[in-house]
Amino acid sequence: MMFRFQEEVEWEHRSKAAGRMHACGHDAHTAMLLGAARILHDHRHELQGTVVLLFQPGEEVGSGAKKMVEAGAVDNVEAIFGFHVTVMLPTGVVGSRAGPLLAGCGFFEAVITGKGGHAAIPHSSVDPVLAASSVVLALQSLVSREADPLEAQVVTVTRFRGGGAFNVIPDSATIGGTFRCFSNEGFMRLKRRIEEVIVAQSAVHRCGAVVDFHAGGRPLLPPTINSAALHAHFQAVAAETVGAGAVRAAMAPCMGSEDFAAFSEAVPSSHFYFVGIRNETAGSVHDAHSPHFRVDEGALPYGAAMHASLAMTYLQRKQREAPHDEL
Template sequence: MDFFKRVSLLLFIVSILFDSTSGSSVLLERAQELEFTDWMIGIRRRLHENPELGYEEFETSKLIRKELDSMGIEYKHPFAVTGIVGFIGTGKAPFVGLRADMDALPIQESVEWEHKSKVPGKMHACGHDAHVTMLLGAAKILQERKSEIQGTVVLIFQPAEEGGGGAKRMIDEGAVQNIDAIFGFHITGAFPVGTVASRPGPIMAGSGFFEAVITGKGGHAAIPQHTIDPIIAASNVVVSLQHLISREADPLDSQVLTVAKFQGGGAFNVIPDSVTIGGTFRAFSKESFMQLRQRIEEVIVRQASVQRCNATVDFLSYTHPFSPPTTNNPFLHTHFQKVASDIVGPANVIEVQPVMGSEDFAFFSDAVPATHYYFVGMRTDSDGHSTSVHSPFFTINEAALSYGAALHASLALNYLSEFGVNLSNTVNVDAAYDEL
């Protein structure tokens, strides 16, 4: 494609992005109808009462498939053990994806209410029950407007987001084949209900985990000269690891390294043979992430050897795959701003700073030409300070469900109407994204 054609295509796409969206506010009105909200609340509470961990979401998957069946939506199952991929529209290109994660956490719920988790030691403490509900809500809206869909909406219900690499397994098994763009979301108490938040470019960090075993020679605590103390070695390792951020990382390149696990010994007067430490590391660029990974291993092994100990490092890549940074396509972000402004008003579309939390939604960026991730606010004035996710006291403001359902549906519907008709018949979609 020559220079002038490229410029013309780019200007054409930009002009499309600045056209008015088609009836997005009407979708919110539908999602806020009493019968609709009661239906969503009922689904969310059933999910909350029966939380399931990653790759164990069998009843969750069954509930989702039952709802899709009742709506007459076709789907394929299973992907990645329990995952589901549904289809609404023509079954032809272009394809746009909407994703929700399904898994719960190994946390004992401490909130006393009628629909408290019925499974000891398991809880939807991150809002994935709300995410599934909102995607089902979006599916219902889209199915009601099936005749308007100019292409295909792909509904992705994904297992094992919480460290299990569910997104990667879904991709490996073909769940996002032919998808041109994909949207993901997360509920948050950081912003009021009725607001949504995102940003172009990096929005969440890449993350990895590590575990190290530092081995010495145990013995009686009263005669330490006859031992090689792994606790002293591990303590020095922890301190040295902190220097990787404070002394080696560029202060303008945000990185985090946290040792959150330190296990060794079981008696007051016995030096153990070994100590296990573990933690997580985060960065916003792949280069910084891989450099940090390399230095973690070097520091642990070499610092342990200074104390006459041996060390082995495991980055848990099989059970906890590295998650790349979550980065939003700038053109999809412009699309998000327009659609969201039509639903909640421009003043309620917030631009956020990047956060060091991670999301395995990031895996989709390697498999789909364009990705976008955003937050749905749920805080009320009476909430005071919001409870963080992964807390046994985490709660959901169910008034936010209708906003997530309407926005997810509208992002897909408007994407297909704006990009589908104008590009699919004249320009190869992949080529268009190459140009962007």
């Protein structure tokens, strides 16, 4: 995705459009998958099945994978792997975990409506700013008082807009934010409770409220949960490809989200992992979405080799496990 901020690194691949940059590494993902395609093509006579390569668009807005699923891209696919580059791991290192890896993610926007009027006579108005302020505070109790302390969850309000003049109570106020959770059950409960709290707390202050969970066209993304069997496969392949010492097989889960989860819903046997790009010498030390973000191109062969090896060895294993007629 191209972001509207100025790229603050000087390098060969800097955007030619001012204020635009590729700040997350999806160009590297494409290059890695093209590299995997080359490897698979060179070894096509050794393949014992079909490999589908998915060049996923729109990851940042959370809609690309879903559209590909709807278009039939993963029909008849029985296992699927995906990756993302990260500066959390050095170049040459890969990592993942079994079970929940990335959180489910939702966004919400609520319009809280009252009755505007002059700030000097507040009793003649119904103040939506006060109602919205109460809503923001009440939403914090969903994690602190309703969630199991052992289950990580996040509810964060990031937007608060109401009125424009210092002496006028507006007719409405708008708040918005995000919520995250590692289980589908917890994620849907959070969604339900966010709406209930916003509507009920607004009513306490005599205001109405409408909640939108698809503001800006963003879909709800379920958690990214790795198959235990495919994670074992990933560990074995990674040890052979990059060396056992360069495999982080028990990474901590991350509250970030990934619409690879849409593929996982369609193909339950799924696995997502990270490819390290941290390299101080190359200047690859800044997190994604930073104007200083850059990819260490030395990481490209590792991603290409991992994806090609995961596919080839998976097909070989399935072929060995397939029942054969006795002569």
